[in-house]
Amino acid sequence: MPRKKGKNKKSKRTKINKVKSKVKIPEKKTTVVGSDEKPEIKKIKKQPTEKRIYNLKDFVVYPKHGVGKITAIEKAKIGEIDIQFYKILIEKEKLTLTVPINQQSKLRPISSINQINKCISILKTKPKVKRTMWSRRAQEYDQKINSGKIYELAEVVKDLNKNTDIIADQSYSERQLFEKAYERLKSEFEAVLKVSSQDVEKKMNKALGRTQISESIE
Numbered sequence: 001m002p003r004k005k006g007k008n009k010k011s012k013r014t015k016i017n018k019v020k021s022k023v024k025i026p027e028k029k030t031t032v033v034g035s036d037e038k039p040e041i042k043k044i045k046k047q048p049t050e051k052r053i054y055n056l057k058d059f060v061v062y063p064k065h066g067v068g069k070i071t072a073i074e075k076a077k078i079g080e081i082d083i084q085f086y087k088i089l090i091e092k093e094k095l096t097l098t099v100p101i102n103q104q105s106k107l108r109p110i111s112s113i114n115q116i117n118k119c120i121s122i123l124k125t126k127p128k129v130k131r132t133m134w135s136r137r138a139q140e141y142d143q144k145i146n147s148g149k150i151y152e153l154a155e156v157v158k159d160l161n162k163n164t165d166i167i168a169d170q171s172y173s174e175r176q177l178f179e180k181a182y183e184r185l186k187s188e189f190e191a192v193l194k195v196s197s198q199d200v201e202k203k204m205n206k207a208l209g210r211t212q213i214s215e216s217i218e
Contacts (some may be wrong), residue, residue: 052109054086059110059191062097063148065090067110067187092187110191111150119154119185123207127159134173141177150188156181161208 054060058070072087086104088097099107111119130137141160144152160178162170170178182204189200 052104054104054107054109060086060088060107061110061148061150061188062088062090062099062107064146065093065095065097066184067092067191068097071096092183106148108148110188113192115150116189116192119150119189120203120207122151122154123158123161123204125158127161128155130159134171138173138177141181145177145181145184150185153181153185153188157185157204158208161210 054070056070056073059067060070061067068088068090070086071089073084074087075082075084077083083100083102085098085100086107088099089095090097141156144156147153157178160170160174160181162178186197186200186204189204190197193200193203
């Protein structure tokens, strides 16, 4: 009798093992963080932002060229895509730019009166004296001029101002950078203040302390 019981236990175990082998245990799925969720994260980061719409005859600033005026808003078809763009006249350089509206991140509106007043305050401060090599300083000044930021432009004018019109007091490259920054700043002053070039020049020269020299020469 005991032998029969042992056989029954073995047969039961083998049956259980066979059942277990037939039943497939579902594997746990591991999700890799960042693989499936990336598109969702991108959507959150790239939420649509409201783009500024400029109108005809508006003044805008293009960093590498300065103040320009929108002369036309046109459309063109490239392939199957309709593109709308601004035509911007940079009068100082006699240059017309074509800037697509969906790539207008480089453009900025002209400054406010408060920003212009702050620029005048910057022009009145003492220039920073740097001891670094001129080639390095020239590169920094050029980057500031082309940054499109009006305060950085005012700083370049202030730092390179020699309070004199005598060419011998400035190197050729210094004078070139000064005149470039000076003209860029002056053109934005004109557009914001809506006054003549002569009046803007007087205002800037007064802030820079250049009027006393011009009066003494006269």
